[in-house]
Amino acid sequence: MSYLTLALTLVFVLIPLLLSKSLGLGLEKDTVIATVRSIIQLLAVGYVLNFVFDSESFLFIFLMVALMIAAATQNARKKGTGIRGVTWKLTLTFVSIELLTQSILIGFNIVPATAQYIISLSGMVVGNSMVLAILFLNRFSAEVESNRDIGELILSLGGTPKQAIHQQLITSIKASMIPTIESQKTIGLVQLPGMMSGQIIAGADPIQAVQFQLLVLFLLLSTAALTSVLLGFLVYPTLFNERMQQIPWK
Amino acid sequence: MSSHQSPALQFSNVHYTIDDIAILHNVSGCFPKGKITALVGPSGAGKTTLLKLCNGLLSPTSGSICVNSQPIDQFEPPQLRRHIGMVLQNSPMLKGSVYDNLALPFRLKGEQLTKEEAVNLLEQTGLQRSFLEADALNLSGGQRQKVSIARTLGNQSSVLLLDEITSSLDRTSVQEIETLILRLNKDNGTSVIWITHNLEQAMRVSDYLWVMMNGQVVETGDPSLLDSPANEQVAKFVKGEQS
Numbered sequence: 136m137s138y139l140t141l142a143l144t145l146v147f148v149l150i151p152l153l154l155s156k157s158l159g160l161g162l163e164k165d166t167v168i169a170t171v172r173s174i175i176q177l178l179a180v181g182y183v184l185n186f187v188f189d190s191e192s193f194l195f196i197f198l199m200v201a202l203m204i205a206a207a208t209q210n211a212r213k214k215g216t217g218i219r220g221v222t223w224k225l226t227l228t229f230v231s232i233e234l235l236t237q238s239i240l241i242g243f244n245i246v247p248a249t250a251q252y253i254i255s256l257s258g259m260v261v262g263n264s265m266v267l268a269i270l271f272l273n274r275f276s277a278e279v280e281s282n283r284d285i286g287e288l289i290l291s292l293g294g295t296p297k298q299a300i301h302q303q304l305i306t307s308i309k310a311s312m313i314p315t316i317e318s319q320k321t322i323g324l325v326q327l328p329g330m331m332s333g334q335i336i337a338g339a340d341p342i343q344a345v346q347f348q349l350l351v352l353f354l355l356l357s358t359a360a361l362t363s364v365l366l367g368f369l370v371y372p373t374l375f376n377e378r379m380q381q382i383p384w385k
Numbered sequence: 386m387s388s389h390q391s392p393a394l395q396f397s398n399v400h401y402t403i404d405d406i407a408i409l410h411n412v413s414g415c416f417p418k419g420k421i422t423a424l425v426g427p428s429g430a431g432k433t434t435l436l437k438l439c440n441g442l443l444s445p446t447s448g449s450i451c452v453n454s455q456p457i458d459q460f461e462p463p464q465l466r467r468h469i470g471m472v473l474q475n476s477p478m479l480k481g482s483v484y485d486n487l488a489l490p491f492r493l494k495g496e497q498l499t500k501e502e503a504v505n506l507l508e509q510t511g512l513q514r515s516f517l518e519a520d521a522l523n524l525s526g527g528q529r530q531k532v533s534i535a536r537t538l539g540n541q542s543s544v545l546l547l548d549e550i551t552s553s554l555d556r557t558s559v560q561e562i563e564t565l566i567l568r569l570n571k572d573n574g575t576s577v578i579w580i581t582h583n584l585e586q587a588m589r590v591s592d593y594l595w596v597m598m599n600g601q602v603v604e605t606g607d608p609s610l611l612d613s614p615a616n617e618q619v620a621k622f623v624k625g626e627q628s
Contacts, residue, residue, distance in 0.1 A: 284477040291440055292540060293467040294493040378444050379462040 145170075188250050196250050200257045204229045207265035214272040215370070217384050224369040229264055232361045236260050236354055245350065256354065259330075263315075263355045267362040271311040275367065276384050278303035279374060286381055296375040304371055308363040315359040319352055328352075392451075393418040393544050393576035394439055394469075399448035401434055401600075408434045410600045412448070416544075416593070421570050421577040423591035423608060425584060427622055430597040432580045433474060436546045439578065440471040452544075467494075470542030472550050474580075476533035478521040483507070483532055486521045490539040498539065506535040511561035526553035534562065538569075545569070547579040551586070563590055584611055584623060598622065 148170050155162040187195040208225045215221035237253065239245070246252040279286070282303050289299040322328060330351060334344035374382055392415035401409040409431045416422045416439075424432050437443040438450060441462050450457040457465065467490075479486050487506050488498040504514045510531040516524075524532060530550055537545070547566070551559045567590060569575045581587050587594060588608045596604040596611075596619050603616050614620040 284473070284475060285479065287442060288473060288477045288479075289489070289493065290462075291442055291466055291471045291473060292490045292493055292537070293463040295463060298493055378441060378458070380442060380444065 184250075184254065187254065191250060196253050199250075199254050200233060200261070203258060203261045204233065207261050207268075211265050211268040211272070214269045214276075217276075218272075218370055219373040221370075224366065225268060227369065228268065228362060228365045229261055231365060232264050232358055233257060233260060235361070236357065240354075256351070259351055260354060260358050263358050264362045267311055267315070267359050268366055270314070271307055271363045271366055272370075274310045275303065275307040275370065278307050279384055283381065290379060290381065296372065296379055299381075300371045300374065304367050308367055311363045312359045315355060319356065322352065391418050391454075392416060393453070394578075395451040395454070396435075397449045397451075399438065399445045399450060401431070401438065401443065402446045408600055409438075409445075412600075412602050414595065414602055414605050416576065416578050416595075418453075418576050419570070419574045420592040421566070421579060421590055422593040422595060423587035424578055424580045424595045424597065425582070425587050425611075426597035426603075427625075429599075431600040432597055433548055435597070436471060436548055436578065436580060439544070439546055440469050441465045442471070463493075467540045468542055469544040469546060470537045470540050471546040472530075472534050472537045472548060474548040474552075476526075476529040478524070478529060478532070481521060482517065483512075483519050483521050483524070484517045486532055487517075487536050487539060489536060506538055507532075509538060509565055510535045511558060511565075527555065527558055530554060531558070531562070534565075541573075542575070544576045544578070547577065549580050549582065552582070559586070566590065587611070596622070 148166065151166055152163055154160070155166060183199070187199055204226060207229055208222060211225050212221050215225065218224070237257065240252075240256065241248045246256065279300070285302070286299040290296075328348050328351070331344045331348040334347065335341055374384060376382055394416040396412050396414050399409055399412040400407065412431075412435065424435065426432055434443065438445055441457060441460070444458070452460065452465065452469065460468070479489060484498075484500070484503050487503045491498040500517070503517055507514065507516060512528065512531050512535070516528070516532075521529075521532065530553055534547075534550055545566070551562050554562065563586070566577060566579070570577055579587075579591065588611055591608045594604070594606060594608040594610060595602055596614075596616075598618055604610055604614065604619050611619075611623050614623055
């Protein structure tokens with residue numbers, strides 16, 4: 136795609152701008168900022184990826200993945216305000232999932248250990264894990280606050296913090312995993328995944344594109360389960376003190 | 386309190402503060418063992434907070450609480466909370482049947498509650514066997530309070546903390562619950578601390594009385610002190626509650 140053709144795609148930005156202006160939505164500034172940021176960020180990452188792929192250095196691969204994890208942690212931690220040590224808990228979750236998934240992918244020789252695969256798949260894993268972490272923290276804080284009386288009841292009868300929070304934890308883990316499972320049920324029927332479509336447009340064999348897409352889908356399913364379970368079990372103890380009393384989620 | 390009554394719980398200079406607001410201020414006194422102590426006072430006096438301190442759901446900001454002459458923080462929280470059972474004011478119910486709720490204290494210990502044991506717990510509070518399979522979330526306020534009491538009885542606690550447990554009950558049910566608590570006290574020697582807004586009930590059921598106002602204990606002694614309170618604030622409160 137030439138830069139001129141790319142410039143023509145801005146027509147798709149003009150449409151929401153015009154709609155926002157005519158309907159008085161007040162979203163013009165945000166739309167322009169989002170457009171400019173996406174152009175700068177994606178072009179920058181494109182040049183950086185070019186450099187890293189050419190260098191074939193594991194140090195650069197490591198730095199790229201570390202940067203992804205740092206950005207995901209920074210974004211998700213805003214939803215965990217009030218949880219002691221939320222930053223390291225999120226970092227530990229993302230690092231564990233990244234290590235586990237890459238170990239399986241490379242260890243079983245599912246994909247080659249090259250920058251092209253490691254960085255692309257890490258981006259999907261960490262990005263998806265970040266969204267799941269935000270969904271989980273949102274739901275968990277709501278569940279904990281709305282069921283404080285049940286937590287108090289269980290503690291008052293001699294239950295442990297784990298027993299007091301069990302139901303809220305399970306509900307939140309399930310709720311955060313449901314969107315991933317549901318979207319997989321309709322994939323190919325309602326929507327064609329972006330990665331697969333991109334490969335097909337770029338000229339790849341559709342069957343090969345589907346194979347890679349299946350790999351990504353299974354990877355994301357595993358990421359969804361691991362993120363909410365790991366984060367849940369790291370977070371819940373911080374909602375109680377050493378005397379097994381509930382601490383408000385501020 | 387006469388010298389032969391050893392305390393089930395002893396408070397010494399207890400303060401409880403949350404977000405720099407003093408909820409309890411310099412609370413000292415005893416709850417006699419094997420007796421029923423009524424805890425009365427206007428709303429916001431700190432009565433429920435005091436009960437939660439007894440059960441270890443809260444810890445004092447300063448001061449000390451002793452259970453059978455042992456500092457409360459020397460007990461493991463689950464052990465303490467089974468020893469000092471509490472019936473919560475809002476009677477929260479788990480999703481599920483009445484049986485599921487009665488089985489909760491047993492499940493938390495890794496034990497099972499038989500149907501017969503559950504019926505026995507239920508009947509102690511005046512509820513019939515047919516309630517066992519009822520949906521706990523669909524019970525009336527009074528039924529919830531009864532199930533909540535029956536559930537706490539499952540732990541066979543030595544001390545029972547009751548937070549306005551008869552506030553939603555009709556007169557017959559109030560009598561049934563009062564009879565039950567008096568029987569538990571007499572037969573098992575269970576010490577009871579009973580928050581009530583009903584001063585007549587306080588005088589009827591209790592052996593000892595605490596009056597709290599603005600986070601402080603203003604009077605303790607024989608329940609008959611409500612007939613002619615020495616403290617002016619208490620006199621006004623009694624007059625207000627009885628009018």
